Amino acid sequence: MSNASTSPPASKGSAGGFFSSNPLLALILQRIFLGFILLLAISALLFIGIEVLPGDFAQAYLGQSATPEAIANIRKELGLDAPLLERYFGWLGGVLQGDFGTSWANKASVSEQIGKRLGNTLFLAFWAAVVSVPLAIGLGMIAVHYRNRFIDRLINVISLAAISLPEFFTGYLLILFFAVNWGIAIFPSTVFADMSFGDRLAAIALPCATLVLVVLAHMMRMTRAAILNIMSSAYIETAELKGLDAFRIIAKHAAPNAIAPIINVVALNLAYLVVGVVVVEVIFVYPGMGQYLVDAVTIRDMPVVQACGLVFAAVYIILNMLADVLGILANPRLRHPK
Amino acid sequence: MSDTLLEVEDLRIGATVYPPGEAPKEIGIVHGVSFTLEKGKVLGLIGESGAGKSTIGLASMAYGRGGCRITGGKVKLNGTDILQIPKSGVRNLRGSGVCYVAQSAAAAFNPAHRLGDQIVEATVLHGVSSRSEAMARADHLFEVLGLPNPKEFGQRYPHQVSGGQLQRAMTAMALCSQPDLIVFDEPTTALDVTTQIDVLAAIKHAIEETGTAALYITHDLAVVAQVSDDIMVLRHGKTVEYGPVSQIIETPQEDYTRELVSVRSNIKPQADDQSDALLMIENIDAAYGNSLQVLFDVSFHLPKGQTLAVVGESGSGKSTTARVITGLLPQSSGRVTFDGRVLAPKLSDRPREDLRALQMIYQMADVAMNPRHTVREIIGRPLTFYFGLRGKEREKRVLELLDQIEMGGSFIDRYPAELSGGQKQRVCIARSLAADPKLIICDEPTSALDPLVAEGILKLLMELQEETHVSYLFITHDIATVRAIADSIAVMYQGRLVRFGPKDQVLSPPFDDYTDLLLKSVPEMELGWLEKALSERKMAAAGN
Known part of the structure; x- marks a missing residue:
């Protein structure tokens, strides 16, 4: 570089x-x-979106005892009486300095909470990615090698079945068999600050497996399609006529040229591992961003919702940007200009 | 122990085809072909497309492209029938004992890896030599093949070198493992003539120096005559004639071979009066975007009812000139006069009458037609669009046009996919004739066709010109075509006009340097032409 x-x-x-x-x-x-x-742009959209949502924190917080005066008091206390633009730029200014404000519900710093929660979510996502990405690409290559034969069909059917089941259902099935019937996995998957690394890994086994099953098919099928597309190229015939073995042809000659579409799908799925874990975290009682967000939405704790939304958006954008950049770097024409 | 390297006996190759709406059926592609090749000799396989020459070449590596299967016969390499040995044995053979040079090296090199790595890959993998030895040999081969900077050439990626260099790199890849046999599959067909002669000379030199044997596949008899010891003429998967090169070129026995040898002999005399200009372009400059200027001060004219050939290699600006004339690329300066009036630069500013009078025929006939339209719709559409013809009237005119292109009414309900290459181009000609044009721009209409089919198309175009007095602006890189049909010639090089005038004048000395090079690079059906052309070139260089 x-x-x-x-x-x-x-x-x-x-x-x-x-x-x-x-x-x-x-x-x-x-x-x-x-x-x-x-x-x-997303930060503005988030802010406006939350503004136009029905429901009000003061109302939800006070419940039965909500009198107009009490509601007005709370609104004033939280600064909700200021104009929209002023509040937006105040919030944005804080965010740019790493301060997401304080939670309305428990007055704790949102940044601090997110720090812990995001760590947990990333831990789970990381291990799910470590298992699923090589597995998906490997299975994709195997499927290409045995294309339209029994092994290819088997891989396709199983991965399709895994993606077709809703993730809460997959999750419950895994709990039923691995935790309840056979007792070889831990449930719930709650992790604590003072847990050892090994215990943590054991705790996240089931949610990790659920996530792997959900994202596997998409990446596997894209790998298969992208490499198959390349397999009809003239340079693959050249490789075959050079007497290379099938695996070397797929891994060395086809895969590097299929990398851009594969990177894109991998990035989308990695983003999903961070952003789409809400349901899985709730099922497995895992203290990550998803659960934090769900709790905050229930009590209309807007600073938390906004912060979570923005962090999710940032993860999504960064991963896709990374995929773009890697896709550019994977192109030898751009890496080595004439 | 004889010196026989390759012995092919009664080779039969078949494939399964899946015609739409019918049951799959077996067809034969090669029907019992036999030949022998001695060590260090070159056999030329020649024939038009579909003759089975590439299929035979690949069969000598025990490979079937697409759905092709070897259904019978023997391919003995050094006495072993390679069709009978296990897969791993075949794999070990490919890339070390037998190597392949593809038609389009640009597509046959992997864009993701450096040339050097690809060139030594098979040699190292098959254990022929160590990586450093292979690299050293590759460097030596780059030098033998006349590649620039042989020491650094292997570090480049395929997109960083030119087409002619890639073709030589592919030859280096084949030679690297010191194989007994190389299969050259149309190695110079995709190149410009001025590049072709260099690559041809490099290949011939490398074959002589390394003593490898070769199968040289091409459709160009003049090319194969320069490099082969023996020639086999193939047609529809059968041997037409097989013998030493001198016999095939000088005393062909079969009618088909004679046709191939004489295919370029039909020459039309040029028109005498070239003053009455239909199309005149003056001082045209044109650019793609704001920066990339491709045409510099181009001027020529085309008389009524005559043919102007625009000649040049790829990138010379000949197709761009056509785009300026048709209005697809408005010129940045200069003037196009057509039939006494100045044409609007932009297509959208031209009246329908101008569009009608100026039609085009393209190189790739199959992509220039809507695959979901029948011949009736393809030819009928300009009739409706320009003349408002409908129903019976239109049908009558379509049938007339089909007769004019010598195809007849039975083709009217066919789709493009149901036509041969030559028939497709004829339908495109009928479509342009339907507009009753004054000028047809023909952009390499015959270069994707086999020689005999191309000859038929050229003949048709000339007959149509006699009948309708239409003018042709004929874009081509093929000098033989130019000689056959042109009244006047414009030679282009790097976006400039280097020579323009009546045919006899342009093709007679004294020449400018580029026209001289171009004319001398065209292979002639003559033994020893290559050596003669190269020594003339050397003498010219020494003279300078």
Whole structure:
């Protein structure tokens, strides 16, 4: 990878000259800039969306004892009487400095809570990814090798069945068999701050398995389709006529050219592992972002909802941006210009 | 122990086809072909597309492309029938004992890996030599094949080098493992003539130096005559004629071979009076986007009822000139005059009458037609669009046009997929004729066709010109075609016009450097032409 200091001097010395001599860097910077703009737009959308939602924290908080005066008091205390724009920019200013405000419900710092919760969610997502990504790509390659034969069909049917079952159902099935009937897994999957690493891993086995089953099929099928697409290329015939064995052809000659679509699907699914875990976390009583968000929505704890929404959006955008950048880097034409 | 390397006996190859709406059926592609090849010799396999020449070439590596299956016969390499040995044995053979050079090296190299890694891969994997030895040999081969910077060439990616260089790199890949046999499958067909002669010379030199044997597959008899010891002429999967190269070229026995040898002999005399211009372009500059200028000050004219051939290699700007004339790419400066009036630069500013009078025929006839339209709809549409013809009137005119292109009414309900390559191009010609144009721009209409079929299309175009006095602007890279049909010629090089005038004048000395190079690079049906052309070139270089 070249960067500004090692690249040859720009032809004109201007920014335009710099970008034309580093088309790759220009493309990547452009992606990052776009991602940032997108995140800003989402923050506004989130804020407006929550504003127009029916329901009110004060009402929900006070319950039976809600008198107009009490509601007005709470609203004033939370600063809800200020104009919308003022509140938005106040909030945005805080966010840019890493301060997501305080929870209305328990007055705790949202940033601190999210720090812990996000850590847990990422821990779960990480291990689910470590299992599912190599498994999916490996299975995809095996399916290509045995295309339209029994093994290919078997892989397809099983992964399709796994994705077709709703994740709460998969989750309950796993609990029933592994935790209840056979007693070889732990339920609930709650983790605590002072747990050892091994205990943590044991605790997340079932939610991790559920997530793997959910994301596996999508990645596997895309890997299979993308590589199959490449397998009809002339350079695959060349590889075959060079007498290479089937696995080397798939792994060395087909896969590198199929990498861009595969990266994209992997990124989408990694994002899902972080953003889409709400249901799984609730089922397995796992203290991650999803559960935090669900709890906050029930009591209309808006700073928490906003913060969770923004973090989810950021994860989504960063992963997709990463996929874009990796996709660009995977293209030798861009990496090694003429 | 004889010197026989490859012995093919009664080779039969078949495939299963799946015609729409019918049961799958077995068809034969190669019907009992036999030949022998001695060590260090070159056998040329020649024939039109569908003759089975590539299929036979691949069969000598025990490979069937697509659904092809070897159904019978023997392929003995060094005495062993390679159709009978297990898969792993075949794998060990490919890439070390027998290697393959594909038609399009640009597609046959993996874009994700460096050329050097791909070139030595099979040699190292099959244990022929260590990686460093293979790399050293590759460097040596780059030098033998005349590649620039042989020491650094292997570090490049396929997209970083030109088509001619890739074709030589592919030859280096085949030679790297020092195989007994190389199958060359149309290695120069996709190249410009000026590049073809270099690659051809490099391949010939490399074969001589390494002493490998080769099967050289091509549809161009003039090319194969330069590199082969023996030639086998194939048609519809059968041997037509098989013998030493001198016998095939000088005393062909079969009618089909004679046709192939004489296919380029039909030459039309140029028109005398070339003053009455139908199309005149003056000082045309054109660019793609704001920066990439591709045409520089191009001027020529085309007289009424005559043919102007625009010649040049790929990237010379000949198709861009056509785009300017049709209005698809408005020029940045200059003027196009057609039939006494200045044409609007932009297509959208031109009246329908101008569109009607100026029609096009394309190189790829099958993608220039809607695959879901029948011949009736394809030819009938301009009749309705320009003349408002409908119903019986339209039907009558479509049938007339089908007669004019010598196909007849039985084709009217066919879809493009049900036509052969030559028939497709004829339907495209009928479609452009339907508009009753004054000028037809023909963009390489015959270069995707087999020589004999192309000859038929050219003949048809000339007859239609006699009948209707239509003018042709004929874009081509093939000098033989130009000689056959043109009245005047414009030679283009790197976006500039280098030579323009009546045919006899353009093709007679004194030449400018580029036209000289172009004319001398065209393979001639003559033994030893390649050596002669190369030594002339060397002398010219020494003279400078």
